[in-house]
Amino acid sequence: MKEIDSMIMRISVCPRCGQTYHGRPAVSRADGSTQLCPDCGTREALESIGVGGDEQEQILEAIHRCYGRHGQS
Numbered sequence: 599m600k601e602i603d604s605m606i607m608r609i610s611v612c613p614r615c616g617q618t619y620h621g622r623p624a625v626s627r628a629d630g631s632t633q634l635c636p637d638c639g640t641r642e643a644l645e646s647i648g649v650g651g652d653e654q655e656q657i658l659e660a661i662h663r664c665y666g667r668h669g670q671s
């Protein structure tokens with residue numbers, strides 16, 4: 599699908615956490631059609647394997663750190 603290219607530039611609001619994001623959305627596993635921000639996509643994936651809320655946030659933080667968005671020492 600060529601339209602994917604223009605979709606990538608679109609800003610969306612995540613219905614789960616209310617955060618705005620751009621880029622490729624994650625599709626909710628709950629109904630297979632709700633589009634979530636990448637973070638919530640990760641949260642759902644972790645939830646599905648039994649990872650609790652606190653741990654989910656720690657893992658997300660680690661992922662963000664890996665992508666080097668905040669300072670690099």
Ligand SMILES: [Zn+2]
Nearest residue numbers: 612615635638
């Ligand atoms: Zn979200």
